[in-house]
Amino acid sequence: MSAFAAVDLGASSGRVIVGDVRDGRVVLREVHRFPNGPVRVDGSLHWDARGLYRGVLDGLRAATDAVGTLGGVGIDSWAVDYGLLDADGELLGDPFHYRDARTDGVPERVFATIPAPELYARTGLQVQPFNTVFQLATEHLDGARGLLLMPDLFGYWLTGERVAEVTNASTTGLLDATTRTWATDLAQRLGIDTGLLPTLRDAGELLGHHGSVPVWTVGSHDTASAVVAVPAVSDDFAYISCGTWSLVGLELDRPVLTEASRAANFTNEAGVDGTVRYLRNVMGLWVLQESIRTWTEAGLPADLPDLLAAAARVPALTTVVDIDGPAFLPPGDMPARLAAEAVRTGQRPPQTQAETVRCILDSLALAYRRAVRAASALADRDVTVVHVVGGGVRNELLCQLTADATGLPVVAGPVEGAALGNVLVQARAAGALSGGLADLRAVGARGLELRRYEPGATGGPTERQWAAAAARVGL
Ligand code: LFR
Secondary structure: OOEEEEEEEOOOEEEEEEEEEEOOEEEEEEEEEEEOOOEEEOOEEEOOHHHHHHHHHHHHHHHHHHHOOOOEEEEEEOOOOEEEEOOOOOEOOOOEOOOOHHHOOHHHHHHHHOOHHHHHHHHOOOOOOOOHHHHHHOOOOOOOOEEEEHHHHHHHHHHOOOOEEHHHHOOOOOEOOOOOOEOHHHHHHOOOOHHHOOOEEOOOOEEEEEOOEEEEOOOOEHHHHHHHOOOOOOOOEEEEEEOOOEEEEEEEOOOOOOHHHHHOOOEEEEOHHHOEEEEEEEOOOHHHHHHHHHHHHOOOOOOHHHHHHHHHOOOOOOOOOOOOOHHHOOOOOHHHHHHHHHHHOOOOOOOOHHHHHHHHHHHHHHHHHHHHHHHHHHHOOOOOEEEEEOHHHHOHHHHHHHHHHHOOOEEEOOOOHHHHHHHHHHHHHOOOOOOOHHHHHHHHHHOOOOEEEOOOOOOOOOHHHHHHHHHHOOO
């Protein structure tokens, strides 16, 4: 019973990964992968929840075929999105995708009822238009009797149990960051029926069974699971969970709820074992993924390794943008948006695909630099190393640029961070591992090939050049 199946659902693909936990290490093996993406229905963006669930079931069958008996299943996914259930527990329509435009202008409406500083002081949550609280403010809740965040919805379908695992609940904007309980008073003031909110559960508990297989709660927010897998050996680390989004920040033991933190739009999301994920959302590889989609649709060659090799030959910091600008949130023609942003800030727009890719990577590194430094200052914590986990680990140019821009060594790995963290928490819940996060991290790290990048190792831009580039776009 040493094999655990991690269901890790991302915005562009779902994966089922088996983690075999033995001899004090974890060996991961992907057994199923299926595509995911926005589904357009009547002009709105949704998720195909039932299609995803079929992928989950196929993956669990593949996992059982691969290892025989599973010691458990755990589910993590992106945050904030949810399904509504009717009185019979049936899903009321496909969940909305967080990139749907329905929340445009909604935060301001909510702030008219609960001022932004008051909301932040309670929930510690960054303002993103897609936060659950803003989605609910636009939603017709008539007929809804229950709300389940995405991983909890799949957990419900597997076990019949309805809960809200706390790491993901912390991204709703309805969880008190200090007490980690529902801020029901805030929900009531916004006219949100508090009866919709399920019982909260911590990561690492038995949720129920799927057949005879235990289903464990894990850090159901993918970023929370990814942070568990950071192979840190001391406390003074920053992390970048780098996939569709880049989540850049620190692990703390209490939230930072200051006005300066709110102004910098840092979030205090709940981590596993009572920790706080103090971080900033950076727009991430999404801008690159959407560029590749745009080029592919236009019939242009868009092979990622080729593009990255070409981008490495483009002079650094020729054109940079504030990659976190709202223009880059919705799906669309990113090369055109990057060019428009370059013109707006008086810079030369990228002329080629390679220049566009270089602009994205330089701009990401610039945003990481700002976020790591701001997190360290706002939380009053020294940072001596940056850990990169997630798909971005494979992007060597980005990892080197991150070391150059932050002026700190970067340790890259693991690629499947969320799945590893998911497996580690299950294994501990099942009794196959024990200890705190440091112990889990040590086990997780044992099987990994980590790569270290030193600042300036390849003669990249100097600190003065990064600072000048940041100033060009007001970062
Ligand atoms: C990353 C992530 C981020 C969250 C975003 C939207 O996959 O979970 O942490 O802000 O997706 O849900």
